[in-house]
Amino acid sequence: MTRISVGIVGCGAIGMEICMAIDRDKFADRALDLNMELKWLIDAHPERIDQLCELLRRKPALTRTDSSDLAAILDAVDLVIECASQDAVREYLLPALGAGKDVMIMSVGALICDPGLYEEIERLAKERGGKVYIPSGAIAGLDGLKSGAIGGIQSVHLTTRKPPRGFAGNEYVQAAGIKLDGLQEERTLFIGPARAALAHFPENVNVAASLSLAGIGPEATKVQIVADPGAKENQHEIEVRGEFGQLLVRVRNFPSKSNPRTSYLAALSAIATLKRISYPIKVGT
Numbered sequence: 001m002t003r004i005s006v007g008i009v010g011c012g013a014i015g016m017e018i019c020m021a022i023d024r025d026k027f028a029d030r031a032l033d034l035n036m037e038l039k040w041l042i043d044a045h046p047e048r049i050d051q052l053c054e055l056l057r058r059k060p061a062l063t064r065t066d067s068s069d070l071a072a073i074l075d076a077v078d079l080v081i082e083c084a085s086q087d088a089v090r091e092y093l094l095p096a097l098g099a100g101k102d103v104m105i106m107s108v109g110a111l112i113c114d115p116g117l118y119e120e121i122e123r124l125a126k127e128r129g130g131k132v133y134i135p136s137g138a139i140a141g142l143d144g145l146k147s148g149a150i151g152g153i154q155s156v157h158l159t160t161r162k163p164p165r166g167f168a169g170n171e172y173v174q175a176a177g178i179k180l181d182g183l184q185e186e187r188t189l190f191i192g193p194a195r196a197a198l199a200h201f202p203e204n205v206n207v208a209a210s211l212s213l214a215g216i217g218p219e220a221t222k223v224q225i226v227a228d229p230g231a232k233e234n235q236h237e238i239e240v241r242g243e244f245g246q247l248l249v250r251v252r253n254f255p256s257k258s259n260p261r262t263s264y265l266a267a268l269s270a271i272a273t274l275k276r277i278s279y280p281i282k283v284g285t
């Protein structure tokens, strides 16, 4: 089997887990069988690259802090993984798709928040033959939603519940005059379409975006955001109704160790997607 050569943009919490998984070809002593090789790492902060390289047995030959010679280093890879920021999706993945490479997107909110980006990605992938992988990230249930969408979906609701501190500094909450300090009972901060939720709650952007893309889009997908003093972790509840029946999913996420704003499940979903890419038998929709 041919080795898949990989370039990574973003050496933070998710990038670190992905790189370690590729480097060791196992996770917590379980073999992954990815058969992948890290060719280059990019991060705007060079110290992040250095910290990550310290952990790797086989250090990538190339590292960069910006996209200035991206066209040259794209030659070396088959797959470019973005685990950096919404801006990085446009900056790095459009050139990668233009060069016919496969890409993986973690900052999926960019596909809704950056006007025209989704259409450009779709056009380049169709014209040049690259594949675009979007892991499920911090939620579950996208498999059932995608299946249900074939038969017809009537509604998709996402309820996100977080401890009040998870909304500290949120401008929409401040403008609404909602006091989060000393909250004794749960308080709904927002109910409305996913597109508006994405604009007002950027810390919640990826989950609402993946759900919208897998199902009925950012206008029809409804989102409720709740500050809950009783919640210890971030929780996402998804309810889908369609011709198939009803789907109910609740995910209670533990945070990643190196970035408390990122759910550990998001990093695991990226590694599971790599497994899906490399392994010939693909279970699940």
Ligand SMILES: NC(=O)c1ccc[n+]([C@@H]2O[C@H](COP(=O)([O-])OP(=O)(O)OC[C@H]3O[C@@H](n4cnc5c(N)ncnc54)[C@H](O)[C@@H]3O)[C@@H](O)[C@H]2O)c1
Residues within 6 Å of the ligand: 009, 010, 011, 012, 013, 014, 015, 042, 043, 044, 045, 048, 065, 066, 083, 084, 085, 086, 087, 088, 091, 106, 107, 108, 135, 136, 137, 138, 139, 206, 207, 210, 258, 259, 261, 262, 263, 266
């Ligand atoms: N799909 C999901 O459900 C999901 C879940 C969690 C996080 N995410 C997203 O994945 C991304 C990575 O998350 P993380 O927790 O690893 O973040 P992080 O902050 O720990 O690391 C991101 C790294 O990328 C680098 N970076 C950012 N923009 C860059 C650019 N334009 N060029 C070069 N380097 C850049 C930063 O310097 C940083 O080191 C974020 O955008 C986050 O919102 C998605």
